[in-house]
Amino acid sequence: MARKKALIIGINYTGSDHELNGCINDAMNVRDFLVNDRGFSADGGDIVIMTDAPENEGTPFYPTTANMLAAFKWLSSRNRPGDIVWLSYSGHGGQVKDEEGERASGFDDTICPVDFEESGQITSDTLHRAIVSPMHPEARLTILFDCCHSGSACELPFVFRPDADGNVTMMDTVKKGVELVRAAQGLLEGGFTMDKAADAKMLLGGATDFFHSLRYGGGEEGGADDEGLAEENFEEDWENEGKDVWMFSGCRDDQTSADTSIAGAATGAMSWAFMKTMRDDPGQSYLNILQNTREELVNKYSQVPQLSCGGRYDLDQPLNVS
Template identity: 55%
Template sequence: MSSWRDPYQQNQYQQYEQQYQQPQQQQQHPNGQQPHVDQFSYSQNPQNNRRNVRKKSLLIGINYEGQAHALKGCRQDVRNMSQFLVSKGYPTDEKSMVILADDRKGPFYPTGHNMLAAMDWLVSEPHTQCFLHYSGHGGQVKDPDGDRDSGFDDTIVPVDYQQNGQIDSDTLHRRLVSKLPASSTLFVVFDCCHSGSAIELPYVYRTDADGNVNLMDNVKQGIHLMTTAKNLLQGGFSYNKVNDAKQLFAGAQSFFSSLKHRNEPQEEGLGEEHFMEDWAHEGKSVFMFSGCRDDQTSADATISGSPSGAMSWALLETLYSRPDLTYVGVLQNTRQLLLGKYKQIPQLSVGMEVDLNQPLHI
């Protein structure tokens, strides 16, 4: 299958965007021990302090009925997620919530064209809290740009992928992240295979089996650690400076060591991939919970007799039962729910340096 290479021109989205455009409105760990969280120099995300911002959501669920690899729970995931968003104050009018599913018609049928158009609509306004949920197939296609070590781009799979191809991670980043206004925030949930870096965010966190949360950034992060350590020692020495520099050097050494076998599955850290694009400079307020690492598949499960994606179920179970959790707590709790039944390892990807020990407010 080929990669979707954005064959449509922007003006073909205008009718769709105009239809929905609206002016801007003003844990305790099971072993009893406290798991560690990698500590870095964070900047506070100002969006989490904002109130009365406009809220928009885009929910995409594709079961691929009648196709060779049909799924069962994706449309149910969308229904479940929409109910959760309503409980969090997300409006359901057609100018604020758009649902694409393969039991719908017209602009709400999840073709590649409609999915990209809806994404453009989602991130089109400043001072907006945006939410995107995708439940469906994920895949990988050969990387034509040479910007992936593995030689493959992660993808999501529209209902018409056999005719028009898949939507690759580079396209998703440019449409969702690069176009996001600096004053807006985007939350993303991808419940699909190979979703770990599906929108190519620069900071990636994953829990290990003990519940510890580790940051494994791209290769540039390792270089950043080395550079920061060297800069710290310039302009004079002090005990604190030397101590901090030693920690940074140790972190960089550990980071590069983890890349020696980056194509092998790993329990913690991203390790197996990095991007040639320096997305970190964008500094966008984007938070993505994904169903598994790039080298894993997500489970299509049955929960309490109803079909559901395992990641969607675990995340919603966490958000409903523990609304006070931090970003780190949500990731840890989701991992614990999946750990007993499923092999996939959920992860959190972020578009900027931010304090993940603050409460998650969706």
């Protein structure tokens, strides 16, 4: 019989300079959603909740780096065909220098355990190796990350990005290169000098390098393909791992996720929007959930939620966590 198991993490960093308000609430809301709406067992052997609530300090449920890595190992091991696996994280996300030179941005996305100032942040490639790579290829893992810089937090090879209308777009990145071209053109207006020409050449060279560095390909020219998927290129051959993994993240890599208050309760904006979307219509497809979550956020928050996949999967199939 297929098993359901879940790891839910919420960190408020209470008493620190980095304190948040809604992340433990997010964890409790996710737990209630899985148990009450999706049939997960509340048994401690099937669902693990890690928060920095005072009663958890000194226990395996306190979200230190060591405890989180151990929990990831529990989550991704001994899975069987048909198992339904869930991971959610609400807390700080960050970026550190990409020491391996794989990322065009020069940075790796990270998440921040409660002791990150002493033990360091957990990088996106570490998350992939700890969570995604060990997964049974016939078990489905759904991930919800509500944190800053979370777009590529688990380095899944295919990324689906909606615009304000729910359509896939690469314009957010393309515009950066276009702006460099326009700056070069504007520099030469009003008279030509050698200094201006040198500066314009530098800007145009930067634009050319920028466009060549776009690491999203749905074909030779890059960009999204006909299925609305943009491909992330990493040094590892993660595109061919064939892991059935789906990740909803609260924003693009270059954005922050809001810690806010809704109906008088502290919450992460992405967690609230995702849960509302799921409860409004439990039978929605992955694509519909992404579009409707974006619709919930678009009028109040600048963050753009994303859906990343471990393969070229049918985005029109219903989300499977039950």
